[in-house]
Amino acid sequence: MHPDPETLQEWNDNYKNAPSTKIKPGLRALAEGQSSLSLMAKSPWNTSNIYQRNQIGCGDCWVWTNTAAAEIALSASQNITQRLSVQAFNSCWLNGKKRACCGGDPTTFANFYTAMQQYMLPWLNANAKFADGFVSPCDTSSLACSAIGASPQYIVTSMTASRVETANQTSGVPAVNIKAVLANNQAVTYAMTLATKAAWDAFYDFWDNQDETAVFDPGQYSGQTYGSDGGGGGHEMLIVGYIDLDATHRYWVVLNSWGGSTNRPNGVWLLNMETNYDAYYVDKSGNNQNMQGFWTIDVAFSIPTDVGSLDVTLQPASAVDRGAKWQVDGGGWQAGGTTMAGLSPGSHTVSFSSISGYTTPASQTVTVSQGATTSATAAYALGMNAGAVLTPLDVPTVTDVPGFNAGFAEQFTDASALDHWTQNSFAAWSVTNGYASVTGTSSGNYFNLAYADKDFSTLDYSVRIRRTGKNADADFNAIYFRGTSTPQDSYGDWNAGYWFAYSNNGYFTIYKAQNAAWTCLVNQTQTSAIVPIDWNVLRVTASGSSLQFFINGTSVYSLTDATLSSGQVGIEMSDADGGTLDVASAMLSTALPAGASSAGADQPGPSPATPQGKPGTAQAR
Structure with a gap:
């Protein structure tokens, strides 16, 4: 995001006024003795879905980041590893009119889930997947809050944003403090402010053209004046682990919200653990401000005790790879192997998505019991008819x-x-x-x-x-x-x-x-x-x-x-x-399905206004 000076000052004030993170006794010593740690096993994001973790054009990196921190907390406390809805925040924060795509910070995020909406929703609820990717920064959300399915839900009993102490500390203390938070199964929100376009271009080049073993150090840009070359902006990401092998191999592992690619299959990058934690930029008033902020959110969930869970396995694996999904009572689509919690006891209808080249399993009626997990299995049958929509089939190359x-x-x-x-x-x-x-x-x-x-x-x-x-x-x-x-x-x-x-x-x-x-x-x-x-x-x-x-x-x-x-x-x-x-x-x-030769009946001939030359990029309208 590229906030105006007033918004940037508000975020700086929130950071300085946030409570200091309370670190449990013994965690610092525990962290100092570990050469590596990763919370990604507690995250629902992996190489198969990381491409969906993409804010695209919306400036809601802060929502992606803090939602991911809550996902890890849900897994650590409730043993439920499930993506949570970013869109639910965007749409429901002041009914979508507060413009989540315009930026924000962990304090604002935590306040919403404690004072306004005391629950978080799974990504796979009806209409809960991300929809604001093409919302311009500072425009309102593209989806009404009321359109998002509110069941199941995870009750937020408390959520507090706090500041991990890293600035003005004795050498080595910032890294130990961050490690101690991670050792408590809490991810660390990393807020990076780069003051110039040149600095951002360097980070973009790093992200686009280097792989996940390369290291970036924002501290090298300390002392720059915000907006001095017409650029400048902030971005929030999530520290999910570290590598600390020796004096020359010390890195934070940072999860971004820019999707995945061949060079970044996990959607992460490495931040130099030896960065200058006192790095600063100069704001419009001539004051020095922290370039790098480190937060954590302490969130507690409760799962209603009068509900049950459902786990559905889909077969074969090739059908799952091609996008086979299941849903309960017409709700959001779930991936095979996903456990859906928070279902009311009693009968529910499980139905299955259609995928080309396979026969869809018949819907099933399952009985969910209070306090228990019900399991179900469904198998897709391979279809080889020449008249089918010919997409992926289980045949050799x-x-x-x-x-x-x-x-x-x-x-x-x-x-x-x-x-x-x-x-x-x-x-x-x-x-x-x-x-x-x-x-x-x-x-x-x-x-x-x-x-x-x-x-x-x-x-x-x-x-x-x-x-x-x-x-x-x-x-x-x-x-x-x-x-x-x-x-x-x-x-x-x-x-x-x-x-x-x-x-x-x-x-x-x-x-x-x-x-x-x-x-x-x-x-x-x-x-x-x-x-x-x-x-x-x-x-x-x-x-x-x-x-x-x-x-x-x-x-x-x-x-x-x-x-x-x-x-x-x-x-x-x-x-x-x-x-x-x-x-x-x-x-x-070379055999067509019945009726395929009747083209031209709906929209005969070329459309009017036929520009010459082939496009490489779609033009916005």
């Missing part, structure tokens, strides 16, 4: 699958999968964690894969992709079909093909190219079918001149165009602003 009518079913289980694809020269793709990935550098180029130098005419083609990274909100992610991948221009564009793309800020667009000349068929159009910063399935069916386009099973457009009758298929990432594109699967059948 192969080039041709007879059941797919001379098409293919590609799952990126190992590096050999890339042997079936031709990469252009701008970036190297790799296969890790069951998907192919490429990471951008804000080059302005296009990184793409072309399938096997093989042409298709009639087709049902779908690709499951995910774009992550703090700067990748508006960049387009696309599939090609009926294309010619060579020669490519200086930016990596194909010579010909239809191009169907979406962006994380909710827009899709459709173009075609002939001899490297690009024509817009469907201008940038907003749709709720897109899931921001998460997996999306792009699908197209083509039969003759009839083309249909789908996102996550929703038909978003149909048109008639006879320009291109056959060609290659491919996958592409626009690298205008960096970030990472992951590809989980790519499937193609």
